[in-house]
Amino acid sequence: MTLILACSTGILALVVILLSVRLHKRSTHLTYIHEKLNDIIDKGTFERLLVFNSDPQISQLLKDMNQLLDHAHRAMAGYANQEKEMRNMLSNISHDLKTPLTVVLGYSETLLHSTSLTDQERVIMTGKIQDKAQEVLRLIHSFFDLAKLESGDTELTLTRVNVSELCRLKMLSFYDMLTNLGLQVELSIPENDVFVKGNEEALDRVLDNLITNAMKYGADGKVLGLSLDYSLGEQVTLSIWDRGKGIPEQEHSRVFERMYTLEDSRNRLYQGSGLGLTITKRLVERMGGSIELHSVSYERTIFSVALIPC
Template sequence: MVLFLLGIIVILLIANLIQYRVKKTIERDMEYITAKLNEIVDQHSSENVLVVTDYTALKSLLIAINRLLGNWQHTFVQYTKKERSIKKMLANVSHDLKTPLTVVLGYIEMMQRDEMLSDKERSRMLAKIHHKVIEIIKLMNTFFDLAKLEAGDKRIPLTPVSMNEVCKRNMLQFYDLIQEKGLEAIVDIDDESLFTLGNEEVFDRVLHNLLSNAIRYGSDGGVIGLHLSKDEQQIFLKVWDQGQGIEEKDQARVFERLFTLDEARNKSFQGSGLGLTITKRLVEEMGGSITLESVPYEKTIFTITFNKQ
């Protein structure tokens, strides 16, 4: 009987000793986890918390912690990236607003100072002021439109649209500017009437942006083009130029919000970096897609794809 009791006491002592060691091990691991988490957060590190353990509960806790860390690190990277982009955008927008506002202010001050201005000269200055104010309004509307698209507040009514007519109309609108720049325009539009589900006003805006970019950034190539074709199920609209082009490293970013073509093509131009972002959103709102291919000084092609009606 005495030996039995002694055996029980020994077992209890061993059990208590094991529990104590387990407790101390877990406490040590928890202290390490706490310290490591604080270090990762303070230093914005991309590390994970690694602990060698046989305890299932602790393993599950570590998996959960590292998943949270992964999400936090991804969010932090995105936040940092967006913060940099917003600063860049504000600088670009400030430039875009400052330039026409400076011109407006200059003309107003000139009109105030010079009481001897002729009616003709005054009318010319007022026309310049009007033009610059329209520029400012267009820039602000661009920001509002993107905000509406991102919030899902801008609904686009869709009806069958003749892509042949849209392409012809938009090329004609740029005819004078193309001639003024001394560019060759190559237009290749399929003879068959091609219809897709879309919105004429939105298509005009998309094509206006792509054609104006081709003229603005690709004029050093001497030629721009528009190509409309089809296969059995889809319609393909290509706007291209043979200018400076876009480096491969930048091609994946051209549709990003706030990325400007100035960074990738012509440094002499400045922009807010929203044109192609809005173009992509508008195309997608109509159920289409837009892609880019570019080989500098050979060909830069923006391709819009839609389903045939």
């Protein structure tokens, strides 16, 4: 009996010791977590916590905390990038508005104060003022359109749209402009009607932006193409392409950013606001689609829009 009691007492003591050691380890781990998190918060380092394998529950907690820190780090990086992008956008907006307004003010001042101008010179200057005022108005409309798209205030009603017919009509409307630029047009549109889930007005603007972009920046390739590809049960792919100078590969991820233009704008004769492709991407995404770029200099620069068949 005494032996049994002694064994029981020994086992109980061992259990107490093991529990004490475990509690001490857990206390040490919790202290480490507390101090490390405070250090991360104070220094803003987003370091990761050391994961202890000796305690499954503490280990899982640390893994969850590291995931949370990863998420916070990505969110902070995204916020910093948006702040930088917004500062650049405001700077570009100021520049883009200042340039035509300076021209307007210059010509209007000349008209007001110069007494030696002929009637023909006055007509020419008035026309230039009108052109620059329209440029400012288009730019302001683009800023508002992008702001509404990104805020979610613009409602896009999605219906069944005949995208093949829309493409034919759009290319027909650009025919004279393309001919005047000396551009050869290559079309690949199925004879049968192709329908997508979309918004006709939004798709019309997407086509406008992509065709205009190709005309401006790819005219030196002398060819502009539009293709519409569709296999039953698969997505519809609308592509606008040219054989111009193209876009360097390292720039591909940036072409859809707000106010982004290449250093030489692919052609310095055309200085765009840098909002057309951003608006295009937002419109495509609001219709449940996606847009991609592939570019090889003087071979093919192609913007491909994937749409949902209907």
